[in-house]
Amino acid sequence: MATLELSIQDEATAEPVRRRRKLGVLFWLASAWLAIILALAILAPLLPLQNPVDMDMLERRAAFSSEHWLGTDGLGRDELARLIFGARVSLTVGLIAPMVGLVFGGALGLLAGYFRGRFETLVVGSMDVLLAFPPLIFALAVTAYLGQSIPNLTVILGVLGIPAFMRVARAATLTLARREFVIAAEALGASHARILFRELLPNVILPLLAFFLLGVAVTIVVEGALSFLGLGVPPPMASWGSMIGEGRDSLDVAPRLAFLPAAGLFLTVLAFNLVGDTMRALTDPRQGAL
Amino acid sequence: MPLLTIEDVAVELPTPRGNLRAVDRVDLSLEAGRTLGIVGESGCGKTMLSRAVLQLLPKKAKLTGRVMFDGVDLVRLDSERLRQLRGRDLAVVFQDPMTSLNPVLTIGTQLMETIQEHLELDVAAARARSIELLAAVGIPAPEQRLAQYPHQCSGGMRQRIAIAIALSCEPKLLIADEPTTALDVTIQAQILDLLAREQRRRHMAMIIITHDLGVVAGRADEVAVMYAGRVVERAPTPALFKRMHMPYTEALLAAIPKLETAPHTPLPAISGRPPDPTRPLKGCSFAPRCRYAGARCHEAKPELKAAEMPDHLYACFHPIPVTEEVGA
Amino acid sequence: MMQMAVRDVPLLNVDDLVVEYGLGNKTVHAVSGVSLQVARGETLGLVGESGCGKSTLGRAVLQLRRAKSGRVLFDGEDLTAMEGEALRKMRRRVQLIFQDPIASLNPRRRIGDIVAEPLIIAGVKDAAERKHRVHDVLAAVGLDPDLVSGRLPHEFSGGQCQRICIARSLVLNPEFIVCDEPVSALDVSIRAQILNLLEEMKARFGLTLLFIAHDLAVVKAVSDRVAVMYLGRLCEVGPSEQLFAKPAHPYTGLLLQAIPVPDPDVRPAESVATGEPPSPIAPPSGCRFRTRCPRADQRCSAEIPELREVAPGQFAACHHPLA
Numbered sequence: 001m002a003t004l005e006l007s008i009q010d011e012a013t014a015e016p017v018r019r020r021r022k023l024g025v026l027f028w029l030a031s032a033w034l035a036i037i038l039a040l041a042i043l044a045p046l047l048p049l050q051n052p053v054d055m056d057m058l059e060r061r062a063a064f065s066s067e068h069w070l071g072t073d074g075l076g077r078d079e080l081a082r083l084i085f086g087a088r089v090s091l092t093v094g095l096i097a098p099m100v101g102l103v104f105g106g107a108l109g110l111l112a113g114y115f116r117g118r119f120e121t122l123v124v125g126s127m128d129v130l131l132a133f134p135p136l137i138f139a140l141a142v143t144a145y146l147g148q149s150i151p152n153l154t155v156i157l158g159v160l161g162i163p164a165f166m167r168v169a170r171a172a173t174l175t176l177a178r179r180e181f182v183i184a185a186e187a188l189g190a191s192h193a194r195i196l197f198r199e200l201l202p203n204v205i206l207p208l209l210a211f212f213l214l215g216v217a218v219t220i221v222v223e224g225a226l227s228f229l230g231l232g233v234p235p236p237m238a239s240w241g242s243m244i245g246e247g248r249d250s251l252d253v254a255p256r257l258a259f260l261p262a263a264g265l266f267l268t269v270l271a272f273n274l275v276g277d278t279m280r281a282l283t284d285p286r287q288g289a290l
Numbered sequence: 291m292p293l294l295t296i297e298d299v300a301v302e303l304p305t306p307r308g309n310l311r312a313v314d315r316v317d318l319s320l321e322a323g324r325t326l327g328i329v330g331e332s333g334c335g336k337t338m339l340s341r342a343v344l345q346l347l348p349k350k351a352k353l354t355g356r357v358m359f360d361g362v363d364l365v366r367l368d369s370e371r372l373r374q375l376r377g378r379d380l381a382v383v384f385q386d387p388m389t390s391l392n393p394v395l396t397i398g399t400q401l402m403e404t405i406q407e408h409l410e411l412d413v414a415a416a417r418a419r420s421i422e423l424l425a426a427v428g429i430p431a432p433e434q435r436l437a438q439y440p441h442q443c444s445g446g447m448r449q450r451i452a453i454a455i456a457l458s459c460e461p462k463l464l465i466a467d468e469p470t471t472a473l474d475v476t477i478q479a480q481i482l483d484l485l486a487r488e489q490r491r492r493h494m495a496m497i498i499i500t501h502d503l504g505v506v507a508g509r510a511d512e513v514a515v516m517y518a519g520r521v522v523e524r525a526p527t528p529a530l531f532k533r534m535h536m537p538y539t540e541a542l543l544a545a546i547p548k549l550e551t552a553p554h555t556p557l558p559a560i561s562g563r564p565p566d567p568t569r570p571l572k573g574c575s576f577a578p579r580c581r582y583a584g585a586r587c588h589e590a591k592p593e594l595k596a597a598e599m600p601d602h603l604y605a606c607f608h609p610i611p612v613t614e615e616v617g618a
Numbered sequence: 619m620m621q622m623a624v625r626d627v628p629l630l631n632v633d634d635l636v637v638e639y640g641l642g643n644k645t646v647h648a649v650s651g652v653s654l655q656v657a658r659g660e661t662l663g664l665v666g667e668s669g670c671g672k673s674t675l676g677r678a679v680l681q682l683r684r685a686k687s688g689r690v691l692f693d694g695e696d697l698t699a700m701e702g703e704a705l706r707k708m709r710r711r712v713q714l715i716f717q718d719p720i721a722s723l724n725p726r727r728r729i730g731d732i733v734a735e736p737l738i739i740a741g742v743k744d745a746a747e748r749k750h751r752v753h754d755v756l757a758a759v760g761l762d763p764d765l766v767s768g769r770l771p772h773e774f775s776g777g778q779c780q781r782i783c784i785a786r787s788l789v790l791n792p793e794f795i796v797c798d799e800p801v802s803a804l805d806v807s808i809r810a811q812i813l814n815l816l817e818e819m820k821a822r823f824g825l826t827l828l829f830i831a832h833d834l835a836v837v838k839a840v841s842d843r844v845a846v847m848y849l850g851r852l853c854e855v856g857p858s859e860q861l862f863a864k865p866a867h868p869y870t871g872l873l874l875q876a877i878p879v880p881d882p883d884v885r886p887a888e889s890v891a892t893g894e895p896p897s898p899i900a901p902p903s904g905c906r907f908r909t910r911c912p913r914a915d916q917r918c919s920a921e922i923p924e925l926r927e928v929a930p931g932q933f934a935a936c937h938h939p940l941a
Binding site: 179180181183184185186187188189190191194198199202203 | 677680682705706707708709710712713714716717718721722723724725726727735736739740783786790
């Protein structure tokens with residue numbers, strides 16, 4: 001079969017499509033901002049900062065100075081130190097809470113979408129119950145019984161995120177599980193665990209990660225809102241949300257006290273969204289094909 | 291004067307890998323009441339060419355050349371005039387009737403919308419005409435169908451409905467882009483018959499775009515074979531099948547499994563793949579896969595021109611001799 | 619019910635298989651009592667229109683859809699009675715190739731891993747051994763192993779992806795492959811390449827094939843025998859040449875007539891096919907083809923026709939077979 005020999009050569013030497021994509025300036029700016037914020041937050045105790053909870057009643061709402069670079073707040077605490085220590089709290093809650101949602105919601109969604117049947121009904125039903133429960137009441141109830149602390153706050157926000165992650169994972173799994181490559185694996189005699197981990201998970205994880213980054217942004221904002229309502233971190237500890245809340249009292253005399261943490265929050269959330277979108281576009285193999 | 295004349299049309303699409311020349315200097319013409327078959331494999335530019343006629347190219351695409359339809363150049367027509375022309379004088383039937391019909395509107399709404407838009411009929415008249423059309427395309431119980439949604443119909447039924455919508459305003463030209471590729475072979479025969487019957491009755495011109503030479507063999511007056519964006523052979527159907535000159539046409543026909551051949555006969559496959567459209571070859575695009583190719587084929591592009599017969603054009607330096615018996 | 623052609627014990631014996639599944643609150647009668655045999659080394663073509671249950675039958679053979687009743691005997695063992703580990707072991711001897719080659723490759727895994735996957739599942743621990751076998755099988759299907767192993771599926775064309783799928787199905791040295799419309803999604807020129815490749819692989823690896831397609835000419839090109847299916851039942855089974863030359867079932871005749879012939883002198887017969895297949899949710903009584911059959915009468919709606927031998931090796935299920 002001469003034709004086949006020829007085709008072997010041709011097919012083998014044909015250079016498959018390769019893709020190149022530029023990441024853009026915005027992506028790098030956003031990444032740089034996140035890197036700086038993360039570094040500051042992690043290294044905060046080592047930095048030559050003033051104690052964020054030391055009050056100086058003589059220097060309330062002081063302006064920018066060489067001693068207090070960003071001035072002081074209503075109780076005379078160093079604003080820069082509070083911002084950086086606040087970032088620690090906001091980022092801890094903002095990253096860990098969606099991770100709880102990602103792990104539990106993702107796993108439940110993957111299993112529900114793959115096994116279907118009664119298990120799926122049970123998972124979807126219980127998630128609907130969780131969704132129907134007013135989140136604020138839930139947060140109030142937990143903090144009332146267990147007390148106000150960062151771990152409690154993280155768990156509350158994490159649990160509230162589970163239904164959404166479950167839905168994203170289940171929807172992705174439902175469409176993927178019908179694809180031929182999954183049936184092919186089944187036909188090869190692959191175990192359920194192998195199909196879940198090798199065939200489905202790598203495909204489901206991307207929409208989940210993109211959703212995770214959105215979740216980070218949302219959680220930071222929600223933590224701010226809860227702190228603003230007095231349900232967040234216990235004072236005198238700083239978080240961006242609680243700082244905005246405290247700055248509200250002096251909006252007319254020192255608007256920067258609310259504006260600075262708000263700007264930090266805004267830029268960080270924006271950066272997470274930008275990086276998230278770019279990462280998703282970058283790792284989608286279908287987009288690269290001609 | 292022909293109804294449709296495509297003059298020196300080229301379509302370029304910018305891609306991340308460079309410019310993709312989807313259609314490369316194509317000339318075609320079609321008289322009223324005649325059928326032109328455009329045959330080629332996926333990626334040969336046949337669909338882009340039809341989009342160029344309809345002026346429905348992607349926004350980024352660059353079109354050069356002229357598309358003269360009924361005395362006007364469609365390329366230079368403003369969008370309002372074009373919109374009036376499309377659907378009324380120029381109609382199209384796509385490959386997948388599921389995606390070309392709107393899933394949330396009833397069949398009646400979609401049919402009557404087109405009719406009312408272009409023919410300025412009142413609701414009752416449009417409804418009567420819709421029923422008449424559905425009956426004409428062979429749909430049983432047309433009145434009841436009007437209230438149904440596309441997903442309630444089978445693939446063949448949906449394609450009939452798409453044809454009814456295309457025919458609703460008595461177009462002068464119908465472009466059928468792979469109208470039967472998504473359908474079963476028995477339904478394919480019915481749809482092709484339907485198209486041929488309606489064409490004769492309405493004296494409209496038709497372009498059938500397909501990858502299957504078998505589809506155009508008995509149904510087109512003229513066939514144009516496309517490869518890598520260019521028309522490589524064009525002739526009246528009987529002449530093309532009797533005395534094909536272009537090795538690609540021959541190879542394409544030979545690669546189709548035939549009912550006459552005994553089982554387990556190796557098929558004369560065309561080796562390799564079509565060239566990368568973003569990396570045009572200097573010579574003939576088919577040369578790397580052609581068994582007749584010589585040194586010249588890799589150096590220069592053969593022009594599409596006629597030899598013995600004035601209406602039989604081909605682009606080849608080493609045409610298949612006329613005496614050779616080709617085909618099945 | 620049906621005797622074997624001339625050969626010995628069949629490798630695959632499907633016995634009165636019934637597959638039904640729910641769709642909303644309705645039941646789809648996808649396969650309603652199909653019996654067929656495939657001898658070792660043979661290619662059986664299975665043709666029919668979309669929705670006739672041919673793909674479901676193919677998947678039921680591999681137990682990807684469980685049968686409601688009936689048996690699937692592979693090399694004498696009943697697959698329908700198997701569960702868990704025994705079934706997984708058996709599946710390594712039976713493989714499946716799909717219609718959409720691109721969708722049947724995981725978009726996020728490299729070609730080398732995809733083709734090695736069956737070996738890992740089968741418990742081949744030695745990485746060098748796996749690499750060696752992947753290399754061999756990729757070369758066998760006409761791809762350069764060093765060039766393709768590290769790449770992702772989207773970098774390849776449909777034809778190349780189908781070669782990769784064939785490589786994956788061959789890497790465990792199976793005995794039987796179900797090809798579910800393997801060339802329907804491919805262009806004419808690539809289609810011929812893949813059909814030739816399948817034939818070559820069949821000879822080289824000593825395979826037995828169940829070749830499912832809707833295109834009669836494609837089926838004839840590769841099959842020793844052909845089975846024609848309509849709405850969940852078999853209409854006709856017979857040796858390819860004989861069945862195509864002298865179809866006994868009116869449906870086979872209709873399918874043959876509907877094929878477009880690439881010859882302008884052959885005028886297409888006007889409207890050979892009457893109507894469309896009814897829904898498998900509520901199939902007609904008696905002979906399921908009777909609603910479209912020009913020869914149908916009272917008896918066809920009352921009595922289900924059995925497969926009967928109409929010529930040596932050729933069986934048809936029809937009360938009024940074509941002469």
